[in-house]
Amino acid sequence: MDFSTMAIHEGQAPDAATGATVVPVYQTSTFTQQGIGEHKGFEYSRLSNPTRTALEVSLAALEHARYGLAFASGLAAEHAVFSLLNPGDHIVTVANVYGGTVRLFERLFSRYGITFSYVEGSDAQEFEGAIGSNTKLIWLETPTNPLLTIVDIEAVASIARARGVLLAVDNTFASPYFQRPLELGADIVVQSTTKYIAGHSDVIGGAVLLNDASIYEELRFFQNTIGAIPGPQDVWLTLRGVKTLAVRMRQHETNAFAVARFLQDHPRVSQVYFPGLPQHPNHEVARRQMSGFGGMVSFRLKEGNRESVNAFVKKLKVFSLADSLGGVESLVCFPMVMTHDAVPEKQRLELGITGDLLRLSIGIEGIDDLLADLKQALA
Numbered sequence: 388m389d390f391s392t393m394a395i396h397e398g399q400a401p402d403a404a405t406g407a408t409v410v411p412v413y414q415t416s417t418f419t420q421q422g423i424g425e426h427k428g429f430e431y432s433r434l435s436n437p438t439r440t441a442l443e444v445s446l447a448a449l450e451h452a453r454y455g456l457a458f459a460s461g462l463a464a465e466h467a468v469f470s471l472l473n474p475g476d477h478i479v480t481v482a483n484v485y486g487g488t489v490r491l492f493e494r495l496f497s498r499y500g501i502t503f504s505y506v507e508g509s510d511a512q513e514f515e516g517a518i519g520s521n522t523k524l525i526w527l528e529t530p531t532n533p534l535l536t537i538v539d540i541e542a543v544a545s546i547a548r549a550r551g552v553l554l555a556v557d558n559t560f561a562s563p564y565f566q567r568p569l570e571l572g573a574d575i576v577v578q579s580t581t582k583y584i585a586g587h588s589d590v591i592g593g594a595v596l597l598n599d600a601s602i603y604e605e606l607r608f609f610q611n612t613i614g615a616i617p618g619p620q621d622v623w624l625t626l627r628g629v630k631t632l633a634v635r636m637r638q639h640e641t642n643a644f645a646v647a648r649f650l651q652d653h654p655r656v657s658q659v660y661f662p663g664l665p666q667h668p669n670h671e672v673a674r675r676q677m678s679g680f681g682g683m684v685s686f687r688l689k690e691g692n693r694e695s696v697n698a699f700v701k702k703l704k705v706f707s708l709a710d711s712l713g714g715v716e717s718l719v720c721f722p723m724v725m726t727h728d729a730v731p732e733k734q735r736l737e738l739g740i741t742g743d744l745l746r747l748s749i750g751i752e753g754i755d756d757l758l759a760d761l762k763q764a765l766a
């Protein structure tokens with residue numbers, strides 16, 4: 388079935404009880420049972436709720452996964468995955484990983500005796516070198532934030548398989564429309580549904596998608612035991628967003644290409660990061676493993692610093708200065724102070740997150756308005 392058809396119909400059959408065409412918001416904490424142990428599959432909404440089940444089925448279908456679990460946020464979804472590990476275990480990840488993931492690693496899971504290694508990511512062999520006898524998990528993000536480095540998922544998956552290590556991929560930046568890591572050999576996919584999946588900057592959520600039944604059972608146990616579940620209203624909003632994921636992603640990408648090309652030719656811009664440009668160092672890998680390049684574009688202002696960058700962002704009228712990404716509206720972000728504030732300065736400089744760097748989340752507004760806004764602010 389086509390992606391768009393699945394996004395509109397999977398998990399979303401008319402309501403069995405009433406015929407409601409759209410999955411209802413089951414705003415209930417509990418379910419009346421007909422007799423002891425006799426019920427319609429639902430007992431208590433931490434364990435499961437019909438609106439949440441609809442989203443879990445829908446997102447699993449879009450990632451071509453057998454199982455899906457929804458969480459209260461992307462980080463809650465990550466927390467469940469890292470809870471698969473035991474004290475003494477080791478995780479290999481990319482240096483450019485989401486800041487909240489680093490915080491979860493270094494300030495929470497490090498207290499439970501789990502250790503971490505960071506590799507740059509564009510050479511798959513680096514992962515091989517970082518794996519030790521206690522490595523249990525490789526945690527990838529691709530494209531990375533904010534420099535949009537592409538990691539070769541298939542190559543890392545074959546290394547992980549050979550060494551008996553689980554491979555999980557944070558697929559938030561690409562969305563399942565452009566990239567499906569399970570098909571490339573990953574074991575687990577995590578989504579911050581807050582971003583492209585919900586797509587309207589109005590809800591926080593996360594999901595884990597996978598094929599392995601025993602890992603699914605363990606994660607489902609964590610979902611119920613920790614209780615970081617999304618409420619039915621949030622789940623409903625996310626489901627509403629999912630239905631238009633395909634058309635939104637196509638427009639995000641078309642607009643992002645135009646912005647990337649415009650910035651590339653602009654005399655006040657020293658560097659542009661967009662995996663769709665042939666000049667991008669990982670362009671070939673991106674072409675192989677993604678069916679599109681997404682809607683994120685980063686760039687450096689020539690001789691830019693915090694003051695000149697601030698003057699630029701204050702002049703923007705269509706782009707909003709804000710954290711987050713993946714919504715219908717265009718956003719601009721200054722990673723050094725906004726998304727990567729928690730990253731130690733030395734590490735931030737090594738990553739190239741400096742005072743001249745800006746990240747754009749390209750929305751689905753008219754492209755002429757976006758280009759005109761950037762042009763007047765750069766002038």
Ligand SMILES: *Cc1c(COP(=O)(O)O)cnc(C)c1O
Nearest residue numbers: 460461462485557559579581592
């Ligand atoms: C936003 C984000 C997260 C965290 O998700 P929340 O929903 O904010 O908890 C994780 N990974 C990536 C790549 C993100 O952009």
